[in-house]
Amino acid sequence: MFVYSRRRIAAPIAATALASGVILAGIPASAAPVTTTFGTSCLATPSAVAGPTTQSQSGSVIVDAPESIGAGETFEVTIQPGPIAFPGSASGATVQNVSRIKVDVDVPANATLVEATIVPGTSAGLSGVAPNILRVNENGNVDPNGTILRLSGNNQVIGNSPSSSINSEGGIVVKATGKNVDGSNNADGYTQFQLPQVKAVLKAGDSGDVAMKVRTGGSAGAWNNDRNFLTFLPKATLVITAWAPTRCTPRDAENGPLNSGAGPLATTRIIEADKATTTTVVGPANAKNGTPVTLSANVSGGANGGTVQFFDGDNPLEDAVPVTGGSASISPTFTEDGPHSITASYSGAPGFLASTSASAKIVTVTTDAPPDAVTTTATVSPSTAKVGQDVNLTAKVDPQGTGGTVDFIVDGTETVSAPVGTDGVAVAPYTFTSTGTHKVVAKFTGSPGFAPSAAPAFPVSVTTPAPADVETTTVLDAVGTVQKNTPVTLKATVDPSSATGKVQFKVGDTLIGGPVDVVNGVATVPATFYNSGTYSVTAEFVGASGYTASASAPQTLTVPGDTDGGPGGGTGSLDLGTLFGSLGG
CATH class of the missing domain: 2.60.40.10 (Immunoglobulins)
Structure with a gap:
């Protein structure tokens, strides 16, 4: 899921070199819609011979997500990992494999996760347990209400899982072959592999943004923690077998704060649904023939914009008038005595649906001054x-x-x-x-x-x-x-x-x-x-x-x-x- 510029790392023992290679050795992938570049720092802790080693280098995450989506609509987000490479040997040690690879991403807020799947045919060089996507909770247990999406080999990782180990192979395994993704021999003895593309189907909420982020909340943002978003287990031999459990966070250095990699990697803006409105006609019950009278239409919900057309029966009453502050008014002059059935139709406006008054306002027009209304x-x-x-x-x-x-x-x-x-x-x-x-x-x-x-x-x-x-x-x-x-x-x-x-x-x-x-x-x-x-x-x-x-x-x-x-x-x-x-x- 992460693409890094490739370079050799000299290290005192093979386990440390292996950890460094997996963290820092990468082959750039093709351009994607949204690419966020940030520093990643990892700590590899070999089981023998040498002490812990820290490595830091810039990397990228590629996410394909729509810029905007309507409230309540379903949409897809894809995350395409780039090819990753690790060295075959360093300082006389022979790299055997990398296993128990895990990448954690937050289930985004303001959206409902419908499903998350592996896109078939998008991985290469992998063995062991087939990669899958699991929804887990903070403790790493599979949970339909969990807040974490985990790419792994059936949750066989180095920690934060009921299937954890730091001294045995498991989960996704990449064997050292010295070959490129296409099967050709690598001139530098590196082994390339490709993690699969992940597709998440989400249903947008009512409003706000849907942001894709790697896992950094709580202890997941701490240094050298099993809940770190990226963890894996290199294995190398130099007379003895050394295991180097490795944990990575988005920061520029061991003692530095979390960087932009802990922020949104891609953001989808939710376009709020237009609000329903109701239109009500307000006016006097009586009017005098030949004398202007004020009729108003109140549009609920604070609608601002659009127009209201008043009607006397089926006939338009004056021209449509703009709505300001949820109301619109006209002052017509009636020239015919008798009852007039007044209705109003609101045109709608950006963010507001059209509506028509549910009932008519009856205005009785008389030639003489109308009688006082009863109160x-x-x-x-x-x-x-x-x-x-x-x-x-x-x-x-x-x-x-x-x-x-x-x-x-x-x-x-x-x-x-x-x-x-x-x-x-x-x-x-x-x-x-x-x-x-x-x-x-x-x-x-x-x-x-x-x-x-x-x-x-x-x-x-x-x-x-x-x-x-x-x-x-x-x-x-x-x-x-x-x-x-x-x-x-x-x-x-x-x-x-x-x-x-x-x-x-x-x-x-x-x-x-x-x-x-x-x-x-x-x-x-x-x-x-x-x-x-x-x-x-x-x-x-x-x-x-x-x-x-x-x-x-x-x-x-x-x-x-x-x-x-x-x-x-x-x-x-x-x-x-x-x-x-x-x-x-």
Whole structure:
């Protein structure tokens, strides 16, 4: 599997010379699609006569793999070894053979191994056990879930195997013949042999890169270890028989670090599959004849690019419009009274599949001003509170995008008000001053095109905090204006700074990720907003034992751009599924 420039190595005994010859003597193979050149250092440890000997020289690995592949597709990677040569004698010793040859390669990440095989007819000069490919684990045992591909003679190697030996022939054997791969006599007395070509069939994962690497993880990257990616057993005779188990790693010298040979030898990039999308039409239920009205299409998944074509029945409604930040809008003028069935078709874009709205949006056009749409209001929270604790009274108006104001009436006497956000949620800060069950009624005051509505009385159970609990306050940094698709960080500060607990960030009544730990009085969360509009952002601190809970006053978030359709160009119904690209991490 490795190709090295050939040269003679003088050594004190035949075993050392043999080890050096196998490591360093090679005949260049033909060019391959990907060739990585790197230094390889080996330690041969003869069983008699001489001590360990280190040899280092540059070598190459040749891998043929596609540059890219689609997610989930099956592809092939081939590794073609070049011819290797070793000397017939050195320093009076006679080389008998080289056996127990092993080469280990990692099973690549981001892919599933379907099979690995030897390509027939691609080896020469080999005897002993026929070469095969085994999948083994870190201990060298055959394992269907192992992380190592091993080229060997049925796992008969010098170590890291249940069939190991350092003083007997086994596995792949190359006998010293003094001949070239083609059978002709070698002028220098070298014996040439050819390890077989290996073919791996892989199934690409969803994303990332598939990198072919030799085995260097863990102890396999250590010096003179049985788990080293390349090991073998030379045998020579000089009065006695000497065995020289040899272990090699990709490094330039014995004391050097692993070099580029431990990195990817060939990399295949996985092209992610296009993401499925859904398209939803948003707009008012009623429109006035002759007056422009805004219709929007929300494309799920954060699609950016492509176009949306709106239809009135089977007829195109204006020209196709580009999708930006997952939405597209038009402002047509209807000139015919009656119901209009509005659908939208998304063209798709690189990385995103096309889609068509599953259901039509019915817009009823009348000559007179349309009647106000019916609304409903529901009180959402809180259900419990402590005396003196800062809380947020929250109500939701349906349909979304009405605008207007919600009045919260506590016990029929005290009123606090809050604007209705684009998501239909109104949030008002409040502090209860007495215990008991308090009744909160939320009333939507109405807005152009939308009728008023009120929620039933909502009970809030208020109790006294534990005397030993430390009172806290929570302040949310101003959010202000945030552009679409632009990541921001929301920050809440809890006082005192020694307070322990977690903060839950919200947009309206939608959680932004999960609770975040408070560290030195501060909690933060990242967020990205996809849809335009105005929203209330809050932070609620839930104290650990010994600290009271508290909530920040709502901060107004504004995302510029055309809001999703509503009466006369208002906001209408908003799909919260596409409102946020990222709600925390």
